[in-house]
Amino acid sequence: MSTIRHTDAVHVRAPGKINVYLGVGPRHDDGYHALATVFQAVSLYEDVYATPADGFSLEVAGSVDVSDVPLDDRNLALRAAKLLARTAGIDEGVHLDIRKGVPVAGGMGGGSADAAATLVACDALWGTGLGPRGLHELAARLGADVPFALHGGTAVGTGRGDELTPALARGRFDWVLVLSEQGLSTPEIYARLDELRTHGDALADDATSLLEVPVALLQALRAGDAAELAPVMLNDLEAAAVLDRPDLEATLAHGVRRGALTGIVSGSGPTIAFLCAGPEAARTVQEELRATGREALHVHGPVPGAQILS
Numbered sequence: 001m002s003t004i005r006h007t008d009a010v011h012v013r014a015p016g017k018i019n020v021y022l023g024v025g026p027r028h029d030d031g032y033h034a035l036a037t038v039f040q041a042v043s044l045y046e047d048v049y050a051t052p053a054d055g056f057s058l059e060v061a062g063s064v065d066v067s068d069v070p071l072d073d074r075n076l077a078l079r080a081a082k083l084l085a086r087t088a089g090i091d092e093g094v095h096l097d098i099r100k101g102v103p104v105a106g107g108m109g110g111g112s113a114d115a116a117a118t119l120v121a122c123d124a125l126w127g128t129g130l131g132p133r134g135l136h137e138l139a140a141r142l143g144a145d146v147p148f149a150l151h152g153g154t155a156v157g158t159g160r161g162d163e164l165t166p167a168l169a170r171g172r173f174d175w176v177l178v179l180s181e182q183g184l185s186t187p188e189i190y191a192r193l194d195e196l197r198t199h200g201d202a203l204a205d206d207a208t209s210l211l212e213v214p215v216a217l218l219q220a221l222r223a224g225d226a227a228e229l230a231p232v233m234l235n236d237l238e239a240a241a242v243l244d245r246p247d248l249e250a251t252l253a254h255g256v257r258r259g260a261l262t263g264i265v266s267g268s269g270p271t272i273a274f275l276c277a278g279p280e281a282a283r284t285v286q287e288e289l290r291a292t293g294r295e296a297l298h299v300h301g302p303v304p305g306a307q308i309l310s
């Protein structure tokens with residue numbers, strides 16, 4: 001149970017994301033890879049309640065397993081609060097109460113959403129008035145996916161994934177997510193892809209994209225056409241994630257057999273995102289997957305980025 005009174009708190013909600021397309025280029029000297037990606041924010045949320053305090057503290061609860069979430073300075077939300085205070089010359093502290101709805105280490109940017117929500121909450125709490133550009137700059141320093149969690153919607157990401165261009169997406173897309181009990185480490189999955197490529201592994205090469213988002217994919221998003229989107233979706237990290245978690249292959253095949261238009265590993269995994277023709281189809285796919293004992297959630301996108309709710 002929470003130890004704080006939420007009435008004093010600024011409450012900000014930020015979404016998790018799916019990479020509808022994730023093209024991974026070469027690794028640069030800073031350890032990051034060049035990306036051509038398309039993010040879509042989906043209706044699975046992190047809620048951050050920020051309350052004035054003397055120092056910096058954190059508590060985490062939620063509808064997903066939070067036992068692996070660090071509560072010290074490895075936590076991206078705590079780092080976000082401290083970075084904002086330092087940058088804006090604030091000598092107050094904050095208590096953060098985080099309610100997680102996005103799977104931990106699931107490839108859906110839950111930690112990045114916490115950081116984005118914390119930036120917005122502390123900006124409001126302290127009246128730092130950094131504005132969208134200032135917040136974006138701090139977000140990019142915290143992590144490659146943090147700027148997108150601020151902006152939400154559907155967007156093309158280049159550079160490390162932090163240089164964003166909004167993409168038009170009409171209507172709504174219905175997704176069924178299959179969650180895993182065990183998370184995957186993002187740096188390890190990127191490193192595994194590098195290894196696969198170094199050894200000329202066919203698995204990695206077959207799927208290797210151009211470092212450019214296909215025009216057909218942007219058109220399908222613009223048209224709100226899930227059937228056209230499905231065949232052009234791609235994730236270069238999928239081969240590496242499946243190597244670590246061979247069971248994901250069977251889940252991908254099962255969802256498609258049961259009516260999904262396609263399935264893809266989300267980001268660095270292990271969450272799987274099935275694109276469905278509409279809400280009805282998604283409910284059927286969700287039920288079929290649940291019947292096999294898998295944890296499946298029906299979500300939709302695009303949804304807005306980090307927003308103050310109270």
Ligand code: C5P
Pocket residue numbers: 031032033034035142143144145159160161186187188190
């Ligand atoms: O920026 P973030 O902390 O979310 O990235 C986590 C890790 O993912 C990085 O340390 C890096 O290993 C990998 N990564 C990458 N190239 C990117 C984004 C992330 O190699 N463009």
